[in-house]
Structure formats: structure tokens, C-alpha cells
Amino acid sequence: MIPKGNEGEFDELRKGPWTSEEDNLLIQYVSSCGEGRWNSLAKCAGLRRTGKSCRLRWLNYLKPDVKRGNLTPQEQLLILELHSKWGNRWSKIAQNLPGRTDNEIKNYWRTRVQKQARQLKVDANSDRFLETVKSFWMPRLLEKVEQSIASLSSSAENQESTFFQTSNQESNIKNAQNGIINPFTESQGIEKFVKHEENVVRNSVLTCTNNGCSQSTENDLYQMDITSYNAESSRQQETMTNLGHQDLCASEYQMSENNCFNFEVGGTLWNTDELWHFRNVEEVPIDRHLWA
């Protein structure tokens, strides 16, 4: 199968989407010869692609440990934090998100984060937007992370209790028939499972390390201080004032939080009320209670 635009160009290098045949060839050759030497690999494999194209296809799509699917709140939080630290150093940021590629992170930043900046009418790389992200977006993501931990715990309990109910029903009959007593208690199972899952989630947020910390430089090893976001969250009102929104009192903000609705597209956590603050308070001093 030949991609659009490449029909008849049998002697030239191919461009555009990869076919499954090409993918299979590449996988086969990389698994037998290893990564690297991409130009010679492309020739040996009979792929009419540049070495660069092969490398990109492998790293961004075919490599077995590449994660698919939406970025988790933990990963989003980490991207925001690391970007505020390192800027557009996508590959460096990607090193701290196992299974995620620099391309994916770059796309996330451009499509989600920069979109938010556009809506707020600020430059995504400006100090103001950075402050906004730290004060509003990160605490929201943190809440989501904590919620995911909590729901994980509760769903584990539910699953566990369901499991015990059903398995007990079945096994009680068998046990009664065989005279066997179940040696495992319910509470032991729940406790172990929940503790394990909580650690998995917490560790992914709190300590995100590069592949092999021993080889990393000091800068490569990244540890997130989760307490700083809680502190930031409590400073929301102060930040609003710093940004020139002196007309908002704490009670008003709290009330608006309860009344507004969140719009969440692909992990975006701004809500209409927050956007309203940033877009309108300085420019158009209309009575915001009219919107309620």
C-alpha cells in the first residue's frame, strides 16, 4: 500500500503515514539489530524511508514501552511543573515521564496549555501565565490526583467486598461440603491492596525520577514538592490581588466557585468562573453578579 501522493515514486524516499508492513519491517529489524544506525537500518530493512523517519517512528510509536492514551492528572501536573522549570525542553521533560515521548508532551502543551493561555489572552511563556498555572491549575490537578487516590481506595474496597461476597457464597458451599475454613481474612486483603495502589499513585506524583537515577545528573532527578501546591492553593486570593483583581473578596470567590461549572476538555481544569476573572475583571468592570 502506497500513501497518498507517493504513487509511482518507487525509487524515491517515501513520506507520510507509515503502513503496517513498514511498521512490521522496522520492528523486526530493530528487535534483531537494535536501535541506532538508522540510515543503514533503513537500507538493510528495505525501507524507502530516511533514517530520521525510522528513528522517529520507532521512538514515538513502535517502541514497546510507549504509553498510549490520555495523560493522567499526575503526568499533567508534572509537565506543568517541569515546563515552568525548564521551558520548552521537551525531551528533558519527557525523560521524567516514563513511556511518554517528547512529541506527545509538546503536542499536549501546544493544544491544551497554549489554548488556555489564548483564552486568557496572555502569553503562555509569560510570568503571569506561569503564576496562574501555579496558583490555579496545579492545585486543581492535585485535587484530581488526590481524588483518584481516594476513589482507588474506595473502589478497591468495593471490589474486595464484592469479591469476598461472591467468592464466599460459592466457597461457603464448597467449604461446607469439604470441611475447609478460608485462612485469609477480608481486612488483610483490602489493606494490602489499598496501600500498594496508594503508593503507586503517590510515588508517581511525588517522586518522578529518570530512567536510572544513578546515571542522572542533579538536574535530571526531579522531585516534586507536593506541599508547595497546597500552599499555593491557599494563596489563591492573594494571587488574584497580585494580578490586579482587588475587587474580589474571599467570600465572593468561594461563592463563585460553588456556582460555576467546570468545563474540562482533555484534562483542562479551568472553569468558566476562573476564566471570567482573568479575562474580564481588569478590562470590563461590569457587575459580575449579573452572570449568576
Next chain:
DNA sequence: AAACGCGCCAACCGCCCCTAA
């Protein structure tokens, strides 16, 4: 049902750095 707009993301491009000859 068709046209249109928009967001997402895979892939390309160009520049830069590194290394070996």
C-alpha cells in the same frame, strides 16, 4: 446528508551538536 470548522497528533523540516575520519 452534506458542508464546514476545529482539535488532535503523527510526521516532517531545519538547525544544531557530536564524532570519526
Next chain:
DNA sequence: CTTAGGGGCGGTTGGCGCGTT
């Protein structure tokens, strides 16, 4: 020291799919 080739990285593009009109 110079130069050419390979690879890495960040920016950009174009096509696809989905929602809306």
C-alpha cells in the same frame, strides 16, 4: 583543524476524525 554524516531536538504542518450547523 576541517569536514561530512548521523542523530537529537524544537518548531511546524497537514491529514484525519469528530462535532456542529
